[in-house]
Amino acid sequence: MTPEAFMANMPRMQSFPSFFKYIWQRLGSMSLAIILLVVLAIASVIGTVLLQNQGQADYLQQFGPLWYWVFRSLGLFDMYHTWWFLTILGFLMLSLSACLWRNVPKMLKDMRSRKATVTDKALKHFQYSNRWQLDGVSDVAAIQAAFQKRLQGWEFRTAEEGDRHSIRADKGRWNKWGYILVHSAILVILVGGWMGAHFGFRGNMAVPEGSADNEISFLQGTQTGHKTMPFMVRCNSFFIDFYPTGAPKEFRSNLTIIDGGKEVLTSDIIVNEPLYYKGVRIYQASFGDGGSDIVLKLFHMDGSEAITTASTQVYKSWTDKDTGIVLKITDFKPYNVENLADPGQAKKFQDLGPAVEYEMRGPGLKPVKIKSFMNPFVDLNGVNHGSFMMISLTGDDADYKPVALGLDLTHPVEWKLFHAFMKHLSALSGKQSKQANLEAFRAAMNDVFGEGERPKGFQEMAMRTLQAVNMLPQLPWPILPVLSDFTQHYYTGLQLARDPGMNVVWIGSALLVFGLCIMFYMPHRKLWLIVQPKDGGMTVTLAGMVNRNHLVFNKDFHDLFTKLGDDFAGLSS
């Protein structure tokens, strides 16, 4: 609308009530409804393009200070809760109320009153109307009977006006209830949503196996909020089940609810099957390491052959007194399924076994992140390639590179063999022929296993030791921490939620779908048959009206007209 037209449409503002009435009318207008729906759609797009509720530092880095400031002041990082978004929703509610208020009384009245008569003037404006001239027919009752027989399941009303006999047939008379249901359903849903937001909560709780907790945390705008539940949740155990491909198949927690110091309920939950207690639903949301006990073997690289152990836990730091090295254990996983096939080949998944992840720092060392596997790497042909690690020099997960250490460190004898070999190699003092190397290895074998004794599979062991000789001296660390044992504890990530508005939303939803079905599939169809004697015969007019779905009505109207024509022709003969 142009401003001029807008002004022209404005009533003269003589009084506040007339202004108020004007606003009320605008609020209930269809154009406002369209605008509101489109504006809401456009506003919603923003929140899907801008990732919501991320760390402020990330946003600052992504957008630079200026845009960060602009976006932040518009609340775009938590957009669906900003005052302006809620205001749009509020307007929608107002507009819906206004339009219901205005239309419902009129519709209810229309649905009740069914005038059977139609004036000739009105007939001219009917989209569907057609007439027969029936000669030699005088029986109005027969005509009416034929009409009613063709319209099974319709409601009829008749009226007499002079010599003019009108029959009105209605189907889907309650169609306007569809409108009423749909539009009030939206209101109901919005009210339900508001109730949930105001009187409900939703937050997360991470409970390690064996412990209990009663506090949830949740995002509140850009901060984290906390809330205490009226009961404790204890996680007794947590299981994961895997598909043969290594993808997780099921997460299952066994939980006990402790209320007032008493165990009231013990149950398993899985994703899609939550637990319900005292109006709170408890969902399986995630899981992680809950502080597993870890035993690392520290292989000292100073030539002393020493192996010490470190017993610690995930999320703890452990300091080696001799070297000053600090190991910060960050994660532990009992299964590590990887695709071992070459790129381009059919995938071959294999579980590489347990691995611990830690950060290693120490005096004069560049900090690194390491994932150390407990088992040696055995390839698809069954060849043991020795212990290995994934090492990330930057600390970034994307930079993990596999490093084969050579030795199978689950066998301490290989550690011994390695040192014996190193000793004999250095005794060669620079002679680097293949023959000399072989000689040194043979001597090392004799040292470790006894003269001429060879363990089973010693060829592979020789390969590994050679690899280790090339590899291990390159490592800059005074110790090499390798996972040797563990006792796993998971934590289960639960989501706890209460939403007193949820049932209201479901009621609204049911009304909405029900209303839509009435609105679209039960159009209000009206037909009139007007019979008037003329020239010894009868003029019969069929007129129709429908409030939607003209395609079908058009077809049906013409079908009916043809068939009734045949019926009436039968009457006259």
Next chain:
Amino acid sequence: MTATTAESGFFVALNRGRGAFLRFAAYLGAMVGIAAMAKFGAGAYEENAFLYQILSMKGLMWGGTGALAGCGLAVVASTLKPSLLDAKSARNFVPWLDGFVLMVVLAAIWALFEPAQSQISYDNQSNLFAGRVIMAMNVVFIFSAVSYIAYLFAPDSFIGRVATWSAYAGVYLGGSALLLRWHESYLFDLDIGHAPVSNLYEVFILLFCITAAIYLALEKRYQAKAMGAFVMTLVSAGVFFGVWLDSVGQADIKPLVPALQSYWMKIHVPMNFVGYGSFAVACGAGMAYLFRYRLESKGGTSKMLAIFPSLDQLDQLAYKAVAIGFPAFTLATILGAAWAAEAWGGYWSWDPKETWALIVWLIYGSYLHARVSHGWHGKALAWWAVAGFLVTVFCFLGVNMYLSGLHSYGHLS
């Protein structure tokens, strides 16, 4: 567009009156029976074996009892109120349900061509038969689109029939291939088995079939054949995308992540695609409208104009399609919310997929209002239908490709 369709007497009798009514009741009864089995039967619903639960003796008992009960109720009801026999819902739905039964039969036949169990490996799924049926579907749909376009230029009834019949063939091939895929998913390992609506490739095939089926229903009822050139071209574009997905290894059957292991998926996803499919048809009608509008304003070839539905009819057809899609999409979104409430603890999280579903819903809601209110006429509404479908495409493709969220099952990796 003439008023009545000439059809052979047998089909007319089959699809109306008592036969249709009783069959409809039996189908409904069987569905209720199966649902009751999932809910109350011994062992109840098992995600990993639902197909075989339906196909087992147990499923037969529950479904059969339901069908018989439905039939019985229908007999009683129609004796009490004979006008029920003319019920439109029975007449409209029965051909669809019959078609579904035919698809099941077809899938059972295809299953005979499956390679021996020893030849089946999860790592290389290329020898499974469904892949071949899908290839046939691709070819047939593209052929159908070409025929529909040819029909525009040479409005010959034979070409028109070929176009229509190949579209039907495509629907049956696609539908039966999906059912076969459901069966195939159990061949690797019972644990992996799941309904074929779990990844982008599968739902794409579902989308083609639903779009074509809805279009064919409209074509049959309203003789709107010229619209087929537009709808089937959209489907063909989708077919090319599907072939590309296959070529980048996205067509494999993969196990379901825990979040998707729910009977909700089997209801929510197909219902959503009824919505998407109808919106695609509405888009086709909108494009046909704009095409005809151009032809008319240029005083174009009269031969083509003669077979085109009128502008008003095309406008009504677009509306008709939206009238099918809007309630279906509304219901699908609500079902999704119910699922989210059960699986994640909240019915609405403003996750990108959810939000885009809302956006699509708002766009078509405003389309419907614009139709009722004055000031918006044919051409603008036709554009609206086309633009609405673009938004829809973004909702089910773009969101998976560009935005992250809970619905990452469709992620292209």
